Amino acid sequence: MSLRAKLTIGTATAASLLLLAGTASAATPGAPGIGDPYYPNAGNGGYDVSHYDVRLNYRPSDDNLSGTTTITAKATQDLTGFNLDFVLNVSSVRVNNRVASFKTEKGELVVDPKATLRKGADLTIVVTYSDAPSKRSVDGYTAWRRTADGALAIDEPDAAPWWYPSNNHPTDKATFDVSVSVPDGLEVVSNGTFAGTVKQINGWTRWRWRSVKPQATYLTFVAIGQFEVRHQVAPNGQPFVTAYSLSSDSADDEAAKASVERTPEIVEFLEGSFGPYPFEAQGGVVTPGINFALENQTRSTYGTAFFRRGANTYVVAHENAHQWWGDSVSVHAWRNIWLNEGFASYAEFLWSEYIGEGTAQENAQFTYDLYPADSPFWQVLPGDPGADKQFDGAVYDRGALAVHALRVAVGDQHFFEILKTWLAKKKYGDATIEEFVAHAEKISGKPLVELFQTWLFTKGKPAAAPGGQVGIAAKSVAKPKSFDQIRETHRILSQS
Structure with a gap:
């Protein structure tokens, strides 16, 4: 199906949904999935979450995670029951202070409140649980990682079900309070602003974090272990919190600091292309135990491998670009992953241009020439890669070429106007590729569907690089100074 046909169908579908929304129906259980074609069981229907209060205790010695998550939400239909995405052992569920029946199956916590919840009703859902998250898996996968001195709950697209129950899809964002009690000598790092610690009489300390802007569940993280935590103030007055694992290699650690400590400078640069930074705090976490980086809201997390050859500001630019592309404006369905990765990858081209290590055009030309026409690279479609190729290198590299093709087609003035107005229009929401294409056509006044x-x-390989030449060998073109580091960043990302 052509992109133009998708645009037309999308408009008709939206109109049909509006008509259906007004149709009365009998109370039913909420859907067990939100309808994402890539992940049919992700998210849930029937309610919209406004806030999560996640209050936990973690004992590293036996990986025991226990506590309570309180969810405030609103019913979006008459409900006889609803699901939460969760894999841990639950001891009780209450809905609006009444004990509810529940069962768990295949990563779903199915809740029966014993009375119909009317559309528009406020819901307070309290789930109490205790388990060893690393022992729980769904289809052989777990997002909870034990480390030498603690644990990490960090992954995409799934992390939340291994430490708190949720409506686990980017289309249902909420605010968060996260507090975790751990044995003295350990630190806990999460999103947003630091709300302090509380010393407890049993030799434990509770760490508290608060996120006040809408946040997707997979972007909510927790890192537990021995960290050097730095609390600073960014030039714009925002809290700037970084954390470095004390169990990592000291040489890599210094290289990481030389990179991540520049986050406010990089955010300031990105504001010139994307508009005002959308969140209340900045920062980063560097830790062993993961071989990827992830754009956790306000506090991206980096595996130590990114700094094994020295400082790497490109990965910092990539993850902080996601604060706009993916965090503030999230995918409406995971098929739209290009809206996240294409623009975050292109931010590396922009950063390269800014620090004088290669223009965006040079990086685009070299990337295009690097892959021969018969490479499997050109068989992956960034606009709909499939769940198994969602984080393929082509989504990053060909995705960045698509962004550069737009820039070449409309010119710099319209290009940056498209980006800034799009991000302002969709701030704290979600979006599709088709909506972005329509927006780009409206701002530029040019037909862009074919592009x-x-x-x-x-x-297949397009006939020429955007704004560049046809069919020249990469080895015959001057390689931008930034290229190897950008490639290494994308190789690590795409293999994670």
């Missing part, structure tokens, strides 16, 4: 059809939805 995006070529770069995002058509297999």
Whole structure:
């Protein structure tokens, strides 16, 4: 199906949904999934969450995680029951202070409140639980990682079900309070602003964090262990919190600091292309135990491998670009992953240009020439890669080429106007590629469907690099100084 046809169908579908929304129906259980084609069981229907209060205790010696998550939400239909995405052992569930029946199956916590919840009703859902998260898996996968001195709950697209119950999809964002009690000598790092610690009489300390802007569940993280935590103030007055694992290699640690401590400078640079930074705090966490980086809201997390060859500001630019592309404006469905990765990858081209290590055009030309026409690289469609190729290198590299193709087609003035107005229009919401294409056409006044059809939805190598030359060997072109580090960043990301 062509991109233009998708745009037309999307408009008709939206109109149909509006008509259906007004149709009365009998109370039913909420859907067990939100309808994402890539992950049918992700998210849930029937309610919208406004806030999560996650209050936990963690004992590293036996990986015991226990506590209570309180969810405030609103019913979006008459409900006889609803699901939460969760894999741990639950001891009790209450809905609006009444004990509810529940069962768990295949990563779903199915709740029966014993009375119909009317559309528009306020819901307070309290789930109490205790388990060893690392022993729980769904289809052989777990997002909870034990480390030498603690644990990490960090992953994409799934992390939340291994430490708190949720409506686990980017289309249902909420605010968060996260507090975790751990034995003295350990630190706990999460999103947003630090709300202090509370010393407890049993030799434990509770660490508290608060996120006041809408936040997707997979972007909510916790890192527990021995960290050097730095509390600073960014030039714009925001809290700037960084944390470095004390169990990592000291040489890598210094290289990481030389990179992540520059986050406010990089955020300031990115504001010039994307508009005002959308959140209340900045920072980063560097830790062993993961071989990827993830754009956790306000506090991206980096595996130590990114700094094994020295400082790497490109990965910092990539993850902080996601604060706009993916965090503030999230995917409406995971098929739209290009809206996250294409623009975060292109931010590396922009950063390269800014620090004088290669222009965006040079990086685009070299990337295009690097992959021969018969490479499997050109068979992955960034606009709809499939769940198994969602984080393929082509989504990053060909995705960045698609962004550069847009820039070449509309010119710099319209290009940056498109980006800034899009991010302002969709702030704290979610979006589709088709909506972005329509927005770009409106701002630029140019037909762009064919361009995006070529770069995002058509297999095979396009005839020429955007704004560049046809069919020249990469080895015959001067390689930008930034290129190897950008490639290494994307290789680690795409293999994670």
